Amino acid sequence: GERDRWIIQGHIGSTWQNGQYVRTRDMDRVKPAFEDLLERLGTDRVELGMIHYVDSLDEFDGIMQGDFMAYVEGLKAAGTIGHIGLSTHSPAVARAAALSGRIEAVMFSATPAFDMMPAASSLDALLEFRGADLESIEPERAELYELCEREDVGLTVMKGYAGGRLLEAKTSPFGVALTPVQCIHYALTRPAVASIMV
Numbered sequence: 001g002e003r004d005r006w007i008i009q010g011h012i013g014s015t016w017q018n019g020q021y022v023r024t025r026d027m028d029r030v031k032p033a034f035e036d037l038l039e040r041l042g043t044d045r046v047e048l049g050m051i052h053y054v055d056s057l058d059e060f061d062g063i064m065q066g067d068f069m070a071y072v073e074g075l076k077a078a079g080t081i082g083h084i085g086l087s088t089h090s091p092a093v094a095r096a097a098a099l100s101g102r103i104e105a106v107m108f109s110a111t112p113a114f115d116m117m118p119a120a121s122s123l124d125a126l127l128e129f130r131g132a133d134l135e136s137i138e139p140e141r142a143e144l145y146e147l148c149e150r151e152d153v154g155l156t157v158m159k160g161y162a163g164g165r166l167l168e169a170k171t172s173p174f175g176v177a178l179t180p181v182q183c184i185h186y187a188l189t190r191p192a193v194a195s196i197m198v
Contacts, residue, residue, distance in 0.1 A: 003043060009107075009156065010037050011087070012072055013052035023053045025068050038080075048156075049081030050107055054097075055090045064100060073102070087158065091140045098144070098153040105154040105194075108144075110187045111162050113173045115141050148192035157187040157196040 015022050015033040024030060038044060049072060054060050063069055075081045085105035086097045097103040115137045148155050165171040166178045180198070187196040 007048065008041065008043065008046040009048040009050055009085070010034070010041070010046035010081075011050045011052040012075070012081075013068065025059075025063065025066075027067050027071065030068065030071065034075075045080050045082065047082040048085050048105055049075055049083070050085040050087050050105075051103075052087055054086055054088050054093050057090075057092055057096060060086075060093050060096050064102065069102070085154075085156070091138075091144050094144050095140075095147060098148050098151045103153065105156060106148065107156045107158050109159040109162075110141075110145075110155065110157045110190050110193060110196075111160060111166060111183060112178070112186050113162050113166060114159075115190075116173075145191040145193075153192065154194040155190065155192045157190075157193055160184060160187050160196045160198050 012034050013024060013030055015024050015029050017024075017029070024033075034049075038046070051063060051068070051072060054063060072081070072084055076084055083104040084102060085107060086093075086103050087107035088094050088097070089109055094106045094108050097106050116135070118138060145155070147153075160183050161167055161180065165173075166183055167180065169175060169177045172178060184196055184198065187193055
């Protein structure tokens with residue numbers, strides 16, 4: 001009886017295969033996986049349909065021009081998803097999504113550590129803090145936040161604690177532990193950020 005009070009974000013292009021969580025663009029796997037998500041949630045719609053884990057511009061271009069995006073836009077036209085989003089760790093992909101006119105939200109990793117590291121296209125590179133110059137925000141990431149705000153593309157933050165690394169002095173690139181409140185505050189004060197998942 002409370003469904004209208006929930007905003008659900010569901011990913012499109014993530015599947016379980018042989019007990020593993022797998023990213024796929026194979027439409028024979030994408031469609032049943034998304035239908036299974038709706039069934040498991042006991043709903044006929046999600047408010048935000050997220051194109052799952054796009055970390056290269058070539059992959060982004062392929063998605064935007066192919067059957068995958070046609071499927072996602074069909075879901076939106078049918079009311080099965082309310083808005084189209086995309087998740088990425090890459091500032092370049094996030095920028096392309098924000099400028100596309102077809103993506104309404106981006107799920108992105110915004111932490112004080114990630115924001116001060118050189119732009120990277122992989123999560124593994126982001127999680128390697130050693131040797132990074134952590135004195136100011138990386139210009140490409142700062143420009144991304146401003147672009148999303150200007151283009152009215154909402155940001156939802158993932159990995160707000162950098163996998164827990166920011167919460168311990170020995171793994172924090174700053175040499176001191178940050179608190180969960182500091183990490184959440186940082187994310188929510190970036191331009192265009194609407195939410196953080198922790």
